Amino acid sequence: MTATAVPSAVNRLLDGTGGDQAAHVAKYGDLPHLPLDALVRAVAGSRLTGRGGAGFPTEVKLRAVAAGRRRPVVVGNGLEGEPLSAKDAVLLSRNPHLVLDGLEVLGRALHARRAILATGPDIDPGPVSTAARSRRIEVAQVTGGFVAGQETALVNQLNGRAPLPRDPFTRVTESGVDGRPTLVLNVETLAQVALVVRWGADWFRSAGDADDSGTSLFTLSGSVAHPGVVEAARGARLRDVLEPAQPWDPAAVLVGGYHGAWVPAQDLDVRLTRRDLAPYRATVGAGVLHVLDSGTCPVAFAAEVMDYLASESARQCGPCLNGLPRLASDLHRLAVGVRDRSLPAEVERMSALVTGRGACAHPDGSARFVASTLDVFRGHVAAHLEGWCPSRRHEGTS
Amino acid sequence: MTSRLHVDWTRCDGHGSCTDLLPDLLAVDDFGYPIPRSGERDPAIPRRDEDAARHAVRSCPVMALRLYDARR
Numbered sequence: 001m002t003a004t005a006v007p008s009a010v011n012r013l014l015d016g017t018g019g020d021q022a023a024h025v026a027k028y029g030d031l032p033h034l035p036l037d038a039l040v041r042a043v044a045g046s047r048l049t050g051r052g053g054a055g056f057p058t059e060v061k062l063r064a065v066a067a068g069r070r071r072p073v074v075v076g077n078g079l080e081g082e083p084l085s086a087k088d089a090v091l092l093s094r095n096p097h098l099v100l101d102g103l104e105v106l107g108r109a110l111h112a113r114r115a116i117l118a119t120g121p122d123i124d125p126g127p128v129s130t131a132a133r134s135r136r137i138e139v140a141q142v143t144g145g146f147v148a149g150q151e152t153a154l155v156n157q158l159n160g161r162a163p164l165p166r167d168p169f170t171r172v173t174e175s176g177v178d179g180r181p182t183l184v185l186n187v188e189t190l191a192q193v194a195l196v197v198r199w200g201a202d203w204f205r206s207a208g209d210a211d212d213s214g215t216s217l218f219t220l221s222g223s224v225a226h227p228g229v230v231e232a233a234r235g236a237r238l239r240d241v242l243e244p245a246q247p248w249d250p251a252a253v254l255v256g257g258y259h260g261a262w263v264p265a266q267d268l269d270v271r272l273t274r275r276d277l278a279p280y281r282a283t284v285g286a287g288v289l290h291v292l293d294s295g296t297c298p299v300a301f302a303a304e305v306m307d308y309l310a311s312e313s314a315r316q317c318g319p320c321l322n323g324l325p326r327l328a329s330d331l332h333r334l335a336v337g338v339r340d341r342s343l344p345a346e347v348e349r350m351s352a353l354v355t356g357r358g359a360c361a362h363p364d365g366s367a368r369f370v371a372s373t374l375d376v377f378r379g380h381v382a383a384h385l386e387g388w389c390p391s392r393r394h395e396g397t398s
Numbered sequence: 399m400t401s402r403l404h405v406d407w408t409r410c411d412g413h414g415s416c417t418d419l420l421p422d423l424l425a426v427d428d429f430g431y432p433i434p435r436s437g438e439r440d441p442a443i444p445r446r447d448e449d450a451a452r453h454a455v456r457s458c459p460v461m462a463l464r465l466y467d468a469r470r
């Protein structure tokens with residue numbers, strides 16, 4: 001095949017060719033197939049981390065699965081259960097072949113028994129199903145809500161069980177789909193792997209900074225004129241990534257989705273890396289950036305999010321099943337102006353109580369969101385306890 | 399070699415036998431579920447509690463507990 005143009009510094013993922021394989025090959029060139037050791041070296045050198053939310057180093061998962069004795073299964077996770085995220089849907093519609101390239105190159109190098117691309121209920125399976133026809137890749141349309149994308153829940157579902165997380169004591173890299181070592185990677189992560197094998201780790205790291213490399217897809221939503229999905233380098237400033245969406249009167253930005261944390265509007269110059277976001281207890285996660293305007297009460301917003309998160313509990317683990325509704329109810333009391341000064345401390349105590357006491361990341365992520373709300377909006381919470389809401393200052397309500 | 403106690407939260411119903419057997423290690427939370435006093439996810443078992451911990455694993459009615467080598 002003819003040599004193809006190296007993609008630009010930060011527009012790598014979204015300018016795809018849809019389901020058209022010939023156009024895909026013309027644009028990206030044939031998919032090189034690397035033996036396992038070369039693939040592990042390339043992924044390690046790229047310092048690629050998972051784009052599904054947890055941000056785990058892809059190299060570590062890959063090595064764990066490669067160390068298994070049985071032939072593994074490789075799974076592309078396109079559940080996208082986070083309501084504020086649309087980047088997996090956009091990627092799978094615009095560039096399905098790049099995602100499948102990543103799955104294929106990993107599957108071949110690992111001599112995988114099966115390669116499965118799993119799409120959630122909000123993903124159009126058409127383009128990726130068309131794209132998968134010429135490859136030995138299964139496309140599985142699966143169901144489920146917020147927690148169904150947790151990798152143990154996806155593995156359970158692919159094994160014919162309910163889409164619920166399992167106890168993580170036995171890792172899916174040891175025993176997952178069909179009881180085999182299983183590599184579960186987010187679909188964006190797979191597309192990034194497909195770029196790394198073509199243009200190399202150094203090219204990959206030409207975007208981003210030293211310890212947080214490459215680009216990420218971001219879903220921009222909330223108080224913005226133009227919601228949508230954009231690609232930006234890790235390490236770009238939050239303000240610059242939001243700019244194309246034209247945020248309106250931002251008070252804060254929720255970074256990382258409903259399991260994420262707030263960055264207040266005065267800090268929009270923060271760079272989107274692990275290190276720079278750590279003081280806010282935020283991570284890039286799956287790239288959700290949700291703008292809250294200053295006319296919206298953050299406590300009321302948080303209470304509604306907690307209602308949703310409580311309703312999305314898999315209802316398997318006692319602390320999550322009981323603790324999340326308690327958090328939601330206390331946030332609602334704060335939101336409507338119940339002047340009980342013990343409420344913030346009680347919410348903090350309950351957040352700590354659920355943390356680390358579930359099979360999946362749901363209680364921990366929910367607690368992180370609540371703790372960040374109380375911290376970033378502490379002045380706002382104090383106003384509620386005095387009987388007024390700063391977001392309603394222009395309406396003259398009490 | 400230190401052992402740690404792992405709770406499978408998808409199984410635990412807050413029956414309470416582990417908190418009875420390991421009162422120095424585990425408290426009971428607001429909802430009746432065990433909560434490590436140390437704040438650790440999987441609490442380390444002091445040597446004096448090792449027999450009681452093994453007993454707790456055996457007597458959990460829903461088999462939600464296991465002990466493992468802390469080097470894992």
